[in-house]
Amino acid sequence: MNQRILDVLEYNKIIDQLIDQTASSLGKEKALALKPSTQLSEVVRWQNETDEAAQVLRLKGHIPLGGIFDIKPSIKRTMIGGILSSLECLDIASTIYGGKQLKRFIEDMEEPELLILRELIHDVLPLQELERKIKSRIDDHGAVMDGASEKLRTIRSRIRTSESRVRDRLDSFTKSKSKMLSDSIVTIRNDRYVLPVKQEYRGSIGGIVHDQSASGATLFIEPQSVVEVNNQLQQARVEEKHEVERILAELSQEIAEEQSALYQNVEILSHVDFMFARAKLGSQMKAAMPTMNEEGRVNLRQARHPFIDPKDVVPNDVKIGEDFTSIVITGPNTGGKTVILKLLGLFTLMAQSGLQVPAMDGCELAVFEQVYADIGDEQSIEQSLSTFSSHMTNIVDILKHVNERTLVLFDELGAGTDPQEGAALAMSILDEVVSRDARVIATTHYPELKAYGYNRTGVTNASVEFDIDTLKPTYRLLIGIPGRSNAFEISRKLGLEEKIIDTAKQHVGADSQSVENMIASLESSTREAEKDYEEAELKRQEAEQLHRDLQDKWQQFEEKREKLYQKAEDKAQKAVEKAREEAEKIVNEIRNMKNQAEIKEHEWIEARKKLDEAQPNLSSKKSAPQKSQVKTKQKELEPGDEVKLLTLNQQGIILEKTSSQEYQVQVGVMKVKAKTKDLEFIKSKQPYKEKPIATVKGKSHHVKTELDLRGERYEEALSLLEKYVDDAVLAGYPTVSIIHGKGTGALRTAVQNYAKNHRSIANYRFGGMNEGGSGVTVLELK
Structure with a gap:
């Protein structure tokens, strides 16, 4: 970039602010040498570096960059045989330590997206041995120690x-x-x-x-x-001096041997310091990272000039390069036109230097090869140039270099000469620059240029707003609306007689008056549109807040419902465990009862009732429809019919009808009297047997005379065997066969060990030749 342009746009002030944010002379040196880049890839990398450093500052609030010095001159002296002072050696040790601290700080961060910093810090060499040697010989004050x-x-x-x-x-x-x-x-x-x-x-x-x-x-x-x-x-002091010099020479030689690693560390540390200086400046300005492009697109929202007091600055939106490539800004003096020019030029230079810009997130800027600006009164007495000649000299030089990757800023284009000729020159110059597809922003007073944007493709008008009520500019940029003269309104506000104003209006041409009326209408429409937009934006924000609130409420509801479900499951689990314990207790009581000579009918019924009561009473979200009981009125029960005894939830056989509403039912080994309403018909009359096959605990299938355990796991096989023996005993079988196969014999041994200790098994033996041999164990039941 041309140095004159950097001076005109006050780029050096940004550099001064950047220097204030550096933590070491290394970072200061980098900041002083900073110049805008014209390579998109380089600019994007710089911006990513700044953004990554800003992320660390947001997360941690600081970064350890203390104790780092510019030790390059000292390293260079050791390479030519020079002897460093004790303080120089101490600075080198301090810089090594600072590098280690920084490396540990970055490596300890959990954020995986710090790719640039991690790559830089990875190459920092610890050099612990050199640091130890220096610090073991030189104390913190720079004196060589006795040891x-x-x-x-x-x-x-x-x-x-x-x-x-x-x-x-x-x-x-x-x-x-x-x-x-x-x-x-x-x-x-x-x-x-x-x-x-x-x-x-x-x-x-x-x-x-x-x-x-x-x-x-x-x-x-x-x-x-x-x-x-x-x-x-004195002699001892001379010897001391010589020994100290020898020690420092020895250290200097060791430093020279590590010069390559030290140079590498210094370069990395200076780069990191420079990165964080840019991030700190961005934080101070409340700046945002711009998206960069090479297509000349600029889109800034709520952009603030960095040199205006934050309490006084008026944020503005600036957009160019998409719907139009040129903007002509008209408006009164001191209205802020020049500030807009400098803002865009300075933002471009800052962004191309890797600096964030004070605007809202999502801003976009372009990388230009050159930024040209003709701003301010550059009249030179020594060169005998008038204001017009000075501006024209700059413009001639600019026109020699303008292309599609150029940003051109004209302040008061065509000023300083006859208004008609100046306006004509301004339009001609703008036509030339626009034809080269450059990005142009120009300010002017000439009324002829107010309609310029309406007659040219890619050009739009803009103005700085003026408040008629307060007679002061608001400094707001209005793109799409040309500025209008407020002379009549201002004069009226200041007390000029109405008849004088009316006479003045008669001297104004019809075309000029028409343009002024059109501008006034545009301003009114724009204000209404902005008001509607603000109201719509407010509604949108309220809707977003309501949506977030509803999401939060729904999330809370889901979490509460999940907790209730978990609580219900825990309660059900406890109920099931309690029921299982009760069932085990009941089964043990039944076994004890079987050991007695005779089971009394009322004891069996009582045990069955306890088992039913042990079932957990769990509620469900949706109750299942209950089965309607089959009324015995629909069919007259007869001896031999198979029925279900509802009170015991067991199947049985009708033995005889004892009264009009009562039957005697065979349930397993028990004979039970039951009311007609407690019986449910299952199937028709069957031939009566002395010992009918009993159903097992509510299951729909009968107990077989054999149990096949082949293929079952050891624990599962024992569980099945235990249940089967209980069912077979209840069914009244004299003998049953357990098929376990031959295999390794482990399952056969387990079955026979179980038979030895079971009170209901009288004896056991291997199966005969026609019963399966040693692959079967026959149990004789009591």
């Missing part, structure tokens, strides 16, 4: 001993000869310990004079008795 080497520790021990001896001897002078001293203290001159002796006692003290006071009344004398010790101290 940096054994020799340095010994030398510094000697220094402390010599200093103590010198001070002790000099302290004795301050006590014994205090009258000869200007002050009873020990001081230092030329790195040697001395005493402040009065001039008249010079001969009494004796020794070497190193200095005197400004008045000459005091001499700083090193007594002869401490000269030797001071010499030893």
